[in-house]
Amino acid sequence: MIEVRNVWKKYGDQVVLERLNLSIAEGEFCSMVGASGCGKSTFLRLLLGQEQATRGEILLDGKPLPAEPDEHRGVVFQRYSVFEHLSVVRNVLLGLELPQAKFTGRLFGARRRAARDEAVAMLERVGLGTALDKYPQQLSGGMQQRLAIAQALVMKPRVLLLDEPFGALDPGIRRDMHELLLGLWRESNLTIFMVTHDLKEGFTLGSRVLVFDKVRVDPQAPGAYGARITYNIPLDHSRDSASSIHAAQAAVEGAARADVIPV
Ligand SMILES: Nc1ncnc2c1ncn2[C@@H]1O[C@H](COP(=O)(O)OP(=O)(O)OP(=O)(O)O)[C@@H](O)[C@H]1O
Numbered sequence: 001m002i003e004v005r006n007v008w009k010k011y012g013d014q015v016v017l018e019r020l021n022l023s024i025a026e027g028e029f030c031s032m033v034g035a036s037g038c039g040k041s042t043f044l045r046l047l048l049g050q051e052q053a054t055r056g057e058i059l060l061d062g063k064p065l066p067a068e069p070d071e072h073r074g075v076v077f078q079r080y081s082v083f084e085h086l087s088v089v090r091n092v093l094l095g096l097e098l099p100q101a102k103f104t105g106r107l108f109g110a111r112r113r114a115a116r117d118e119a120v121a122m123l124e125r126v127g128l129g130t131a132l133d134k135y136p137q138q139l140s141g142g143m144q145q146r147l148a149i150a151q152a153l154v155m156k157p158r159v160l161l162l163d164e165p166f167g168a169l170d171p172g173i174r175r176d177m178h179e180l181l182l183g184l185w186r187e188s189n190l191t192i193f194m195v196t197h198d199l200k201e202g203f204t205l206g207s208r209v210l211v212f213d214k215v216r217v218d219p220q221a222p223g224a225y226g227a228r229i230t231y232n233i234p235l236d237h238s239r240d241s242a243s244s245i246h247a248a249q250a251a252v253e254g255a256a257r258a259d260v261i262p263v
């Protein structure tokens with residue numbers, strides 16, 4: 001479904017990503033890990049179409065990725081992305097209204113009721129059914145994050161892009177969110193790319209783990225080389241034993257520190 005072919009991304013003279021190659025089938029759940037600043041969020045922005053690769057190409061269903069974000073790709077950013085001045089239900093309705101109500105900005109009558117029903121159903125799914133008329137600042141961090149996920153999912157995207165979606169959450173709520181996300185993923189044919197700084201989370205959730213790392217480092221020119229995908233590990237949670245998954249995780253943990261080759 002998604003082909004990344006020799007993609008490079010530079011900002012000015014700084015190479016952030018280099019020589020990325022990747023083939024992802026529909027329905028995969030890709031966890032992406034790597035050191036802070038190595039370009040994970042940048043890669044998500046490339047997948048979203050918010051930014052263009054400096055070199056190389058990204059294909060969706062064999063065709064160049066549309067140069068702008070569209071409804072096929074939903075996104076939950078590293079920081080909360082909900083609208084403070086809109087209630088919970090309006091936050092979710094907004095996406096349904098915008099494309100259909102080009103002239104008025106709102107829907108009316110039966111179409112509005114149908115859209116509202118959809119929004120409410122999605123909010124119930126993420127456990128916010130009793131907070132419909134609250135405003136984001138009245139919600140906890142976990143609730144805001146669930147609202148952001150509902151906002152993305154109500155658009156029924158084919159690809160969901162998540163940038164450290166659970167980073168700010170307590171461990172208990174985090175586990176609930178893992179269950180929620182895995183449930184939504186299993187019942188649809190959703191393809192997920194999720195950045196996490198938590199290796200264990202990446203290995204627990206992903207059907208594939210991608211490790212981003214700078215293989216080449218020049219101390220004289222820190223921007224000369226970018227990060228590459230140094231590990232691309234498919235996982236099958238229904239077949240692979242817990243100990244083999246743990247061994248793969250330990251290998252990545254060890255290698256992330258040892259593999260840097262100075263040039
Ligand atoms: N718009 C931009 N203009 C210039 N440089 C940028 C821009 N966006 C990102 N960068 C640089 O690209 C590099 C990668 O940034 P990015 O945000 O993708 O890292 P990250 O892997 O998501 O880090 P973190 O784990 O801390 O979120 C950084 O050095 C950053 O300073």
Ligand SMILES: [Mg+2]
Nearest residue numbers: 040041078163
């Ligand atoms: Mg980031």
